[in-house]
Amino acid sequence: MLEKFLAIVNPAAGGGRSAQRAGAEIARLKEAGLRIDVIASLGPGHAMELAREAYEQGYRRFLAVGGDGTAHEIINGIFDRPQAVSRIELGFLPLGTGNSFLRDFTKNGAESSLEALKSGRKRRVDLLRLRHATGTIYSFNLLSVGFTADVGAITNRIFKPFGHLGYLLGVFVKVVQLKRRGFKMRCDDDLPWDERRCLFLTFNNSKYTGGTMLIAPDADPSDGLIEHVRWGPIGRLGLIRMLPRLYDGTHIRHPLATRRAIKRAEFDLDGPVDVMVDGEIVTVDCKYLDILPGAMDVYI
Numbered sequence: 001m002l003e004k005f006l007a008i009v010n011p012a013a014g015g016g017r018s019a020q021r022a023g024a025e026i027a028r029l030k031e032a033g034l035r036i037d038v039i040a041s042l043g044p045g046h047a048m049e050l051a052r053e054a055y056e057q058g059y060r061r062f063l064a065v066g067g068d069g070t071a072h073e074i075i076n077g078i079f080d081r082p083q084a085v086s087r088i089e090l091g092f093l094p095l096g097t098g099n100s101f102l103r104d105f106t107k108n109g110a111e112s113s114l115e116a117l118k119s120g121r122k123r124r125v126d127l128l129r130l131r132h133a134t135g136t137i138y139s140f141n142l143l144s145v146g147f148t149a150d151v152g153a154i155t156n157r158i159f160k161p162f163g164h165l166g167y168l169l170g171v172f173v174k175v176v177q178l179k180r181r182g183f184k185m186r187c188d189d190d191l192p193w194d195e196r197r198c199l200f201l202t203f204n205n206s207k208y209t210g211g212t213m214l215i216a217p218d219a220d221p222s223d224g225l226i227e228h229v230r231w232g233p234i235g236r237l238g239l240i241r242m243l244p245r246l247y248d249g250t251h252i253r254h255p256l257a258t259r260r261a262i263k264r265a266e267f268d269l270d271g272p273v274d275v276m277v278d279g280e281i282v283t284v285d286c287k288y289l290d291i292l293p294g295a296m297d298v299y300i
Helices: 013-031 046-056 068-079 109-119 147-162 164-176 236-246
Strands: 002-009 036-040 059-066 089-094 122-132 135-139 142-146 185-187 200-204 226-231 257-262 264-267 273-277 280-284 286-299
Touching (some): 002 046, 046 059, 046 068, 059 068, 109 286, 122 142, 164 236
Parallel strands (some): 002 059, 059 089, 089 286
Antiparallel strands (some): 142 273, 226 257
């Protein structure tokens, strides 16, 4: 096992902010005594390839320099392999747009991450594992279908350069184009399938999405459980009135909202659907979701 960190830099993260600041932030860590090798990703999916190759070369310590999407690719490059994965450590230099995951621990993500790396402060966190018709996806933040995935899709396609404002623009566009549909599923030992129409279903390892949206206020990334939040088929006017409550977590008090801590979920869908995974959108035919308790160590 190599004792060095491998910093995988996504230069495009944060509208190019990552490329501008990564060098100085990594230099601060080196001055503090950390041994770091650095490599840049060249496009979507490349960080996954780099992480996979680095793991095979003996790296077990990684730095995600960018946003949640960069960390997502690193994790999937490492865990999506036929052999068992040795314990890895992941640090963040949050220079991207969302950086939702770190908000569970601190409001000052960048400085807190740097201090944790310098002092060696880390904690075990869980990972979500989604098996779909053609493969497996790992998530450290959340998976979601319905309205939240619809918002994520249009934000990534059109509004991402606007940062947090872009996500809000995506919300309002999808309120106008509102869809409420059923996603056939069941949790844990439930026997009947749940086919009720809903606004969204989320399966959360951590509390936040979209940077500031407190979608799952009861989530804990280290409890070995999936926080499942469901919101029923609310109308447009009701949703508009309730939107601010998505940002302070009080939406779960709405009569159409429910939350439940689970260990697994099974899906029986008609085919592929858009799924928001750690801020990214994939279109897959979901089959089974479970949790890997304490799967990795995160510096925070």
